Amino acid sequence: xxTIHQWPATLVQxxxxxxxxxxxxxxxxxxxxxxxxxxxxxxxxxxxxxxxIGQISSEVPQNLSAxxxxxxxxxxxxxxxxxxxxxxxxxxxxxGHGYTFGSGTRLTVV
Amino acid sequence: xxxVEQNSGPLSVPEGAIASxxxxxxxxxxxSFFWYRQYSGKSPELIMSxxxxxxxxxxxxxxxxxxxxxxxxxxxxxSQPSDSATYLCALTTTxxxxxxxxxxxxxxxP
Numbered sequence: 284x285x286t287i288h289q290w291p292a293t294l295v296q297x298x299x300x301x302x303x304x305x306x307x308x309x310x311x312x313x314x315x316x317x318x319x320x321x322x323x324x325x326x327x328x329x330x331x332x333x334x335x336i337g338q339i340s341s342e343v344p345q346n347l348s349a350x351x352x353x354x355x356x357x358x359x360x361x362x363x364x365x366x367x368x369x370x371x372x373x374x375x376x377x378x379g380h381g382y383t384f385g386s387g388t389r390l391t392v393v
Numbered sequence: 394x395x396x397v398e399q400n401s402g403p404l405s406v407p408e409g410a411i412a413s414x415x416x417x418x419x420x421x422x423x424x425s426f427f428w429y430r431q432y433s434g435k436s437p438e439l440i441m442s443x444x445x446x447x448x449x450x451x452x453x454x455x456x457x458x459x460x461x462x463x464x465x466x467x468x469x470x471x472s473q474p475s476d477s478a479t480y481l482c483a484l485t486t487t488x489x490x491x492x493x494x495x496x497x498x499x500x501x502x503p
Contacts, residue, residue: 326496327437373436382483382491384437
């Protein structure tokens with residue numbers, strides 16, 4: 284069966300510091316991968332999606348970036364975090380029959 | 394107009410009652426519809442999918458789809474306090490884009 288791993292679970296980072304969140308999927312090949320952010324009390328905002336290695340599409344202009352160095356690995360990064368980057372970050376994979384989410388990373392920028 | 398609209402609630406029902414959650418959408422060609430449950434501080438979990446008009450039952454959950462009226466609903470029978478969560482409606486549009494609603498908060502009162 285397919286599983287998705289996301290870490291770390293929680294992160295507190297100072298403004299201006301870098302960020303790296305990692306997501307890996309097991310049990311499937313060439314999955315479509317997604318990064319979402321959910322601000323407190325808000326809906327899901329699609330940040331990036333990838334349909335293959337090295338293929339990244341950005342939905343929202345921001346100081347975040349994403350990379351897909353391997354088929355089942357998706358990384359979300361930032362060189363300098365802003366206060367507004369705080370939120371719940373969710374990695375997901377999907378093949379058209381609904382998305383499966385990772386457990387999420389709660390990021391607090393202080 | 395948003396692709397997916399949900400009443401944010403909160404919706405409160407007594408334990409044992411039927412909870413009714415509704416969702417409308419704008420793309421008449423949307424094909425696939427999903428309901429996710431999200432507990433506070435956790436990631437969304439897929440609980441139901443429906444692809445054709447009518448009802449689909451799974452235990453205490455029934456998803457209803459009416460493409461002519463462009464709405465999809467989720468009924469939860471014999472509501473339990475453990476059903477208290479935010480319920481997200483999602484769909485796939487004709488352009489194969491995946492959209493989430495902002496969610497309806499449900500509280501089941503013991």
